[in-house]
Amino acid sequence: MTDNTFNTVRKTFNVCLPDPSIEQSWTLKAYQENGGYQALERVLREQTPHTDIINTLKTSNLRGRGGAGFPPGIKWSFMPRAAEGQKYVVCNSDEGEPGTCKDRDILRLNPHALIEGMAIGGYVMGASKGYNYIRGEFWEPYERMEAAMKEAYEAGLLGENLFDSGFDFDLYTHLGAGAYICGEETALLESLEGKKGQPRFKPPFPAAFGLYGKPTTINNTESFASVPAILRADGNWMDGEWFKALGVENAGGVKVFSVSGHVERPGNYEIKMGTPFSELLEMAGGVWKGRKLKAVIPGGSSVPVMPADAVMQANMDYDSLRDHGSAVGAGSVIIMDETTDMVKVLERLSYFYHEESCGQCTPCREGTGWLYRILHRINTGKGVSKDLDTLLDVANRIEGRTICALGDAAAWPVQSFLKHYRHEFEAKIVDASGNTSDQSKNKMTADAA
Amino acid sequence: MLSDTSLREIQHELSKYPADRRQSALMAALRIAQDEHGWLSEPLIEYVAGVIRVPPVRAYEVASFYSMYELKPVGRNKICVCTNISCMLRGSDEVVEHLNKRLGIGLGETTADGKVTLKEVECLAACAGAPMMQVNRDYFENLTPQSIDEILDSLS
Ligand SMILES: Cc1cc2nc3c(=O)[nH]c(=O)nc-3n(C[C@H](O)[C@H](O)[C@H](O)COP(=O)(O)O)c2cc1C
Ligand code: SF4
Ligand code: FES
Numbered sequence: 001m002t003d004n005t006f007n008t009v010r011k012t013f014n015v016c017l018p019d020p021s022i023e024q025s026w027t028l029k030a031y032q033e034n035g036g037y038q039a040l041e042r043v044l045r046e047q048t049p050h051t052d053i054i055n056t057l058k059t060s061n062l063r064g065r066g067g068a069g070f071p072p073g074i075k076w077s078f079m080p081r082a083a084e085g086q087k088y089v090v091c092n093s094d095e096g097e098p099g100t101c102k103d104r105d106i107l108r109l110n111p112h113a114l115i116e117g118m119a120i121g122g123y124v125m126g127a128s129k130g131y132n133y134i135r136g137e138f139w140e141p142y143e144r145m146e147a148a149m150k151e152a153y154e155a156g157l158l159g160e161n162l163f164d165s166g167f168d169f170d171l172y173t174h175l176g177a178g179a180y181i182c183g184e185e186t187a188l189l190e191s192l193e194g195k196k197g198q199p200r201f202k203p204p205f206p207a208a209f210g211l212y213g214k215p216t217t218i219n220n221t222e223s224f225a226s227v228p229a230i231l232r233a234d235g236n237w238m239d240g241e242w243f244k245a246l247g248v249e250n251a252g253g254v255k256v257f258s259v260s261g262h263v264e265r266p267g268n269y270e271i272k273m274g275t276p277f278s279e280l281l282e283m284a285g286g287v288w289k290g291r292k293l294k295a296v297i298p299g300g301s302s303v304p305v306m307p308a309d310a311v312m313q314a315n316m317d318y319d320s321l322r323d324h325g326s327a328v329g330a331g332s333v334i335i336m337d338e339t340t341d342m343v344k345v346l347e348r349l350s351y352f353y354h355e356e357s358c359g360q361c362t363p364c365r366e367g368t369g370w371l372y373r374i375l376h377r378i379n380t381g382k383g384v385s386k387d388l389d390t391l392l393d394v395a396n397r398i399e400g401r402t403i404c405a406l407g408d409a410a411a412w413p414v415q416s417f418l419k420h421y422r423h424e425f426e427a428k429i430v431d432a433s434g435n436t437s438d439q440s441k442n443k444m445t446a447d448a449a
Numbered sequence: 450m451l452s453d454t455s456l457r458e459i460q461h462e463l464s465k466y467p468a469d470r471r472q473s474a475l476m477a478a479l480r481i482a483q484d485e486h487g488w489l490s491e492p493l494i495e496y497v498a499g500v501i502r503v504p505p506v507r508a509y510e511v512a513s514f515y516s517m518y519e520l521k522p523v524g525r526n527k528i529c530v531c532t533n534i535s536c537m538l539r540g541s542d543e544v545v546e547h548l549n550k551r552l553g554i555g556l557g558e559t560t561a562d563g564k565v566t567l568k569e570v571e572c573l574a575a576c577a578g579a580p581m582m583q584v585n586r587d588y589f590e591n592l593t594p595q596s597i598d599e600i601l602d603s604l605s
Contacts, residue, residue: 086467098533098572131465136480136517137529137573139586172465177476178516180571194472194503196514212470260535260576267577301534301572332576334535348537352571 005234011283013246013254013270015229016102016222018110026144028151031112037157039231040116043123044165050081050124052238053231059240060230061252065102066092066183066220067300067330069251069318072227078207079125080215087127088216089118090192091224093134093141094176094183098301098352099332102256102268103221107134107141110225111148115171117224119158120231122169125217129170132221133188136176145173180356184404185218187358198358199404220330222256247273251317255331259284262291262337274317280333291337295420299329301349302409304416305342325416342421343428346413347375353410364407367398371414383429392418450496455481459500475501475511479518488519516570524559524566526604529583532569535576540592544580545569547594551601564604 006012007019018025022034031037043053057073064070079087091114095103106114118130134142149171152158160168174192176182182191186200189211210216226243230253233242244252251273257280260266264285271280277298287293293308298316304326306314314324321328336345354368371394374387395411402408418425451459462477478497483489489497489512498508512518530548532541545556548567552560559566575581578590582597589600 095574096572099535099576100572101574101576101578104574135574136515137570137583140588174465174473175477175480176515177480177511177518178570179514191476192473193470194475194501194511195507196510212467258577260579261538266535266579297534334538334576336538340538345534345537348532348534352533355571 005229011271013272015254015270016106016110016113016225016256017268017270025109026111026148028112028148028155028157031110035232036112036228037116039228040119040123040157041163042237043120043231044163044167047165048238050126053120053124056231056233056238056240057227060243061240061247061250062223062226062230062243063251063318064220065222065226065255065330066185067097067302069328072219072223075207075217075219076121076124078205079127079217080207081124081126083126083215086129086212086214087125088211088214089121089125089127089130090185090188090211090216090218091118091130091132091221092183092185092188092218093132093138093145093221094180094188095138095221096135096180096183097330097332098349099258099260099297099334100300100330101258101260102331104138104141105256105268106221106225107138108144111141111145112152113225113228114145114221115148115152115158117227118171119162119169120227121217121219121224123167125215127215127217128168129172131172131174131192131211133174133176133182133192135182136178138175142173142175149173179358180352181358181404181406184406187404188218189216196358198360199406201403226253248315248317248319250319251328255316255328257316257331257333259333259335261335262288262340263335264288271316274315274320277311277314277316277333280316281335284335287335287337289337291339293335294338294340295336295342297326297332297334297336297413299327300332301334301352302405302412303327303329304412305420307420342417342424343375343379346417347372347379349413350375350410353406357406357410361402361407363398363401364410367394367407368410370394371410378425378428381428383425385429387429388418388422388425450493451482451485451500455485456500463501471501472503472507475503475508476515479508479512483518487525488522522559524563526565526585527568527583528565529568529570529573530556531571531573531575531579531581531583533572533576535572536579536581539579541580543594544582544592544597547597548601551598565601 179197181187182197187197191197206216230243233239247253256270296311310324350372354372357368359365395414398407399411459478462474466473494508495505498505556569581590
C-alpha cells in the first residue's frame with residue numbers, strides 16, 4: 001500500500017484531494033488501497049489515548065480550514081470528553097463563501113477521508129454521533145457522501161463496536177436549503193435543529209452548549225479530511241512533525257487553494273502552506289489571455305483585496321498574507337486581470353452580503369442594504385461625492401458591532417477596495433456629478449421633446 | 450397530500466435525529482414535499498408541519514427563510530445561474546443574456562408554457578468551473594452559448 005501524498009508532475013499533494021490518476025477515488029476500495037481507514041483501525045485497536053491524538057494534531061500545526069484558522073487540535077481539547085450524556089461532532093459542508101469550491105470536491109472525490117476524520121474525531125472527543133451539514137444545492141456530493149457512508153457501514157467502519165473497541169459511531173447527513181449564513185457554526189446548529197439559520201450569541205460556545213444544547217465540535221470538511229493522513233504521517237505513525245514540516249511556522253502542512261477568475265487553468269490546487277503566490281499563479285496557467293494581473297482576493301469574498309504588487313510578494317500562509325494586508329480565509333484565490341471594473345466587483349459583493357444577512361442585528365441588516373444601494377448608485381453613474389465617505393462610515397459602523405462575522409465580512413471588502421482603488425470609484429462619481437446639472441437638463445429636455 | 454414514497458422518505462429523515470427532536474427533519478420534509486408538488490403551498494406547509502408535529506408557524510418560518518423553497522408555483526425545470534464574483538469575472542452576464550434571449554424571460558420569471566423558471570443565485574461553490582448554472586439537481590460548468598443551447602434542448 002502506498003500513501004500517495006505527492007504528485008511529482010502536477011506538483012500538488014493528495015492529503016484531501018485524491019491523485020487524479022486514481023479511478024473512482026470516492027469508492028471504499030480506492031480509498032483503502034491508498035491507505036484509507038488505517039488510522040481509524042489502528043487508533044481503535046490500540047486504544048490510542050485521546051490526548052496523544054490531540055498532541056499529534058497540535059504538533060502538526062493543522063489550522064482550521066473553514067476560514068478562521070483555529071487549530072483543530074486545540075478545539076478538540078475543549079470538549080468535555082468525560083461529561084455524561086450525548087456529545088456530537090458536526091462537519092461543516094455548507095461551503096458558500098464566494099470563490100470557494102474545495103469542500104465540494106472533497107465530498108465528491110474523497111468522501112471516505114471525511115468519514116474517517118469524523119470517526120476519529122468522535123473517538124477523541126467521546127462523541128458517538130456525527131452530522132455532516134451539506135448545503136442544499138450539493139445533490140451530487142450528497143449522494144456520493146451517502147453512498148460512501150453506506151459502504152462504510154457495511155464494512156464495519158461506522159456503527160456499533162467498531163473493531164471490537166466498544167466505540168460506537170453513527171454518522172448522518174443533513175441537507176441545507178439555501179442560506180449562506182448557515183455556514184456560520186451556530187447558525188448551522190440552529191438549522192440542524194430545524195430552525196431558521198440565525199447565529200446564536202457566543203458564549204456559550206458549542207463545546208459547552210451545541211447541538212440540542214449538548215457539547216459539540218464543529219469543523220470544516222477539509223479540516224476533518226486532513227486528519228487521517230496527519231496520523232498516518234507517511235509511514236511515521238502519529239508523527240505530527242511530518243505534516244508540520246510540509247508547511248511553515250504557524251501553518252503546518254498542505255492546503256487546498258481554489259483558484260478562480262481570470263486565470264488559464266482555474267482549479268483546486270493542494271499545495272504547501274507558504275508557497276509563494278507567484279508559484280500558485282503559475283500552476284494555474286498565469287493570468288488568462290496574456291493580460292496583466294490587477295488584483296487578487298486571496299481567501300474568499302470576505303477577506304481584503306490585494307493589489308498585484310502586494311500579492312506578488314506574498315506567500316500563501318496566515319502570517320505572510322496578513323503582513324501584506326489580507327488573510328488566508330478559506331483559501332479561495334480570486335484572480336482579477338487589468339480589465340476588471342473594481343466598482344462593479346464591489347457592488348456585486350455588497351449585494352451578496354445584503355442578500356445573505358439573516359437580519360438579526362440592526363447594523364448588519366440596515367448597513368448591508370445601505371452599502372449595496374450606495375454602490376449600485378455609484379456604479380450606475382448616479383453617485384455623489386460624499387458617497388465614498390458615507391460608504392466607509394457605514395462599513396465602520398457595522399464592523400465589530402454584530403452577533404456574527406458576516407457583518408465584518410461585509411465591511412472589510414468595502415474598506416479595502418476603497419483603500420486601493422478609490423480613484424476608480426471617484427472616476428465614476430466625477431463623471432456623474434461633474435456634469436450633473438447639464439446632464440439632467442439634457443435629460444429633461446429630451447423627455448419633454 | 451403526500452405519496453407513500455414521500456412519507457417513507459420523511460420517516461427515514463426522522464430516524465436520523467433523537468426521537469424528541471423531530472423538528473430537525475422539518476427541512477428535509479419540506480424538500481421532499483416540494484419535490485413531489487413542485488412548490489410549497491400554504492396547505493402543503495401545514496400538512497408537513499402536521500407530519501413533523503410542529504406548529505405550522507415553525508414550518509412557515511423555515512419555508513420562508515431558505516432560498517431553495519418555492520412559495521409560488523415554478524416551471525417544470527429550474528435554472529439557477531450563479532452571478533457571483535468568480536462567475537461574473539468569467540462571463541455570467543453573457544450567460545444570463547443568452548438565457549434571456551433563448552427563453553424569452555428575465556431573471557425570476559417562468560416561461561409561458563411552464564417549462565422553465567430562471568433564477569439568479571449566489572455562489573454555488575463551483576467557482577473553478579465558472580461560469581456555471583444549476584439545472585434542477587445538476588451542475589453545468591464552463592458554460593458557452595453552445596453548451597447552454599444543448600442543455601436547453603435536452604429539457605422536457
Ligand atoms: C458568515 C459566515 C459563513 C461561514 N461559512 C462557512 C462555510 O461555508 N464553511 C465552513 O467550514 N465554515 C464557515 N464559516 C466558519 C464557521 O463558523 C466555523 O468557524 C468553521 O466551520 C469551523 O471549522 P474549522 O475550525 O475546521 O475551520 C463561516 C463563518 C461565517 C461568519
Ligand atoms: S451579523 Fe448579520 S448575519 Fe450575522 S447574526 Fe447579525 S444580522 Fe445575522
Ligand atoms: S462564484 Fe459562481 S460558483 Fe462560485
